[in-house]
Amino acid sequence: MDLFGFIECAKRTQSIKALFDLLVNCASEEGFSEVAYGALTCAEPPRLPEYLPPAVTVNFPPDWCHRYFERNYHVMDPVVRRTPMTSGPFLWDELAKQFQLQSGEQRVLDEAREAGLKHAMSVPLFGPFGQVSVVSFASPADDADPQYRISHLYILAWHFHLAFAEIARPSESGCNRKVPLSDREKDCLRWAAEGKSSWAIGMILKISENTVNFHFKNAMRKLDTTSRTQAIVKAVRLNLIEFSASPGLPTEC
Structure with a gap:
């Protein structure tokens, strides 16, 4: 799997x-x-x-x-x-x-x-x-x-x-909680999930590297996480961003 x-x-x-x-x-x-x-x-x-x-x-x-x-x-x-x-x-x-x-x-x-x-x-x-x-x-x-x-x-x-x-702890998990991420915050998380650096994401979104880092900091705060990796993982689990998979990869449980 x-x-x-x-x-x-x-x-x-x-x-x-x-x-x-x-x-x-x-x-x-x-x-x-x-x-x-x-x-x-x-x-x-x-x-x-x-x-x-x-x-x-x-x-x-x-x-x-x-x-x-x-x-x-x-x-x-x-x-x-x-x-x-x-x-x-x-x-x-x-x-x-x-x-x-x-x-x-x-x-x-x-x-x-x-x-x-x-x-x-x-x-x-x-x-x-x-x-x-x-x-x-x-x-x-x-x-x-x-x-x-x-x-x-x-x-x-x-x-x-x-x-x-x-x-x-289903009552504390927050799996159904709505986290108000902005579109820019979601964009930054998506591109980071693809392995892009802050500099590369800034070039793609046509914003400065500092602005990218600002969006990451806000996203991490809203998601109660302490790193970008944790923020990406939690955003995926909350269906706030999609995890990119290659065509044909199996998903059967």
């Missing part, structure tokens, strides 16, 4: 399990079949009963999950500890280069690799009131390249995160 198919199917599902299965299916297409989603702040979303904090839902190898929770590895897990300090997606292999990891932190990474999580990355998910969650993707394959897939998995993680919130 491609990203467009995931977005369309996620809009229609009302089951957390079905939504997570969609996430695993789509990530597996990218070569990363091991997935975990968790909240790192006390304001965490409702948790599936079979999982302990900080995991909300996970399909990592069962033996690794058992060892992880039995030994309270979440206390020393560098992914859990360092995610709030990281603004964007990161590779687990790069953590030791970014931070001076303690011996316990390095042990968790080493044991995770031995358990089959050979190449992995995580996506920090920041809410408007300081909430922090994370989606982690891992591959059991020796030749997997998370750096090559990082952009796709980043967008996928944010779509899942927002869809999860709508299912877990």
Whole structure:
């Protein structure tokens, strides 16, 4: 299933399990079949009963999950500890280069690799009131390249995160809320979704780069988001802009 198919199917599902299965299916297409989603702040979303904090839902190898929770590895897990300090997606292999990891932190990474999580990355998910969650993707394959897939998995993680919130807290999700984006704000979001920079969008719309950034700032404020990527994802979920898909891509759920 491609990203467009995931977005369309996620809009229609009302089951957390079905939504997570969609996430695993789509990530597996990218070569990363091991997935975990968790909240790192006390304001965490409702948790599936079979999982302990900080995991909300996970399909990592069962033996690794058992060892992880039995030994309270979440206390020393560098992914859990360092995610709030990281603004964007990161590779687990790069953590030791970014931070001076303690011996316990390095042990968790080493044991995770031995358990089959050979190449992995995580996506920090920041809410408007300081909430922090994370989606982690891992591959059991020796030749997997998370750096090559990082952009796709980043967008996928944010779509899942927002869809999860709508299912877990339907009364607070705002999925039916009308957000008064201006036409210019929508135009800027659409072109950004196509990968255009502020400068390029300004050339296309015949406005200055500063004006483009002004529209982005307003759109992010109205959508209660903290980055352009989050704003684009939320605008798509609210049907304020359309996600461009190539002809012939499957959308069956």
